[in-house]
Amino acid sequence: MFIRIAAIVFILFCTSVAWGVLGTTIFSRTYDTDQRLRDQVMTIWGAPHEQTPPTAAYEETVTTKAESLEDGKKIVRSVKQDVTVPLPLERSRVNVGLDLEHRQKGLLWYSTYKVDFAGAYTFRNTSLQEEVVVLTLNFPATRALYDDIVFVVDGQPQDIQSHNSGVTAAVRVPAGKTAELQVGYRSQGLDSWRYSFGADVARVRDFHLQMTTNFKDIDFPENTLSPSEKQETPGGWRLDWGYKNLLSGFQIGMKMPSKLQPGPLAGKISYFAPVSLLFFFFILFILTTLRNIELHPMNYFFLAAAFFSFHLLLAYLVDHISIHVAFVLCSLVSIFLVVSYLRLVVGMRFAAVESAAAQLIYLVLFSYAFFFEGYTGLTVTIGAILTLFFVMQLTGRIRWSEKFARPAAPLPAGAAPGQAKQR
16 A cells, blocks of 8 residues: 555655646746747837927027137137927816727737827917927837828827927917817827826926726726826726826826736646645545545556646647637546546546546636636635545545555465464
8 A cells, every 4th residue: 555655645746746747848948938029019000108398498699708818818719509499388288098908929819909199288488589489299108100180280180290200390489378189199008108298306396197998897006196087997997197286207198908928827727736736636545545546656647647738738738729718628628538538447436526626626626716816826825725624524434544455465275364474
């Protein structure tokens, strides 16, 4: 009996090593290609967006005095230079629509989205004369596509000029008057969307931003402002940020919810697989011992191989089909292997009832617990406690000394019953 237990433990150890190698391989396949695949997604779809408010400025020639020494004499000269004078932003009304669309590359899902941006900004010319003001809208990312661009000043569409990071237009603004700039575009991004007031602490006046999402699982990046109001909609959320006179270095942002990642999930399930097999072997050993069913260590070896087939098939199936569909198919394959094998070893009833039920609990359900992030440990703990209760109730009246006792040696031919063997 002890030799059989030692052989089963050795099989469990060897299979655990194989699962460790498989899990490492899965994580290697997942993260070694992550950056390359992410670059491909950004090339096709777009990079993370960080939008800044447009700027308005005019050029002014300023005369300054410069002093210098020549032949011991102090010379004062007038120097003219052009300086850029920014116009203050008095009012901002921004609307952002985020439409999440996940994309899968390899063993990872990427949080890609479409964005519909529209903003109305009011600038005031504080100069004492009419100025030619250059209005500039910098795009939130250089690696992105922008369609249906709107650039309207005081109700008049403008002929815009594009540059490396955005578009510009020049308009005349009378002294003390305002210019109403309306901008908009449709684009695509990755992972997160942000609205930045500037690199440093900035003053924001009369600001309002409304964001609508088509997803419920909203999350705000670190060092960003929480919305002033939020209202749930049938498909997502409507969020509002409103400020009269804000002084802050924080941004407004939205982090796109991530989808269940097939690669890391398959790797975690593989690393956990020895625990599932341990429970299965333990239940199988108890049941076969109570029913006097003989299972050779080689039988346990083939059962371990059937368990391993679940994780091996899952590892190379999740990057081709849905993780849920792959999980169901792998479960059916592994259970079929175990049941079809044990029916030849111990009979159909034990294989289809006790064995299949144990595999369903300790392989399928324990592995499926990883789909519920944050509850995996609790689920496995509850399952372990219920297993302990079941086994304790089932074996409470068993005399283990008799079960583990060595079988009596056979009597020699012709010896009387009870006759001891003389040396």
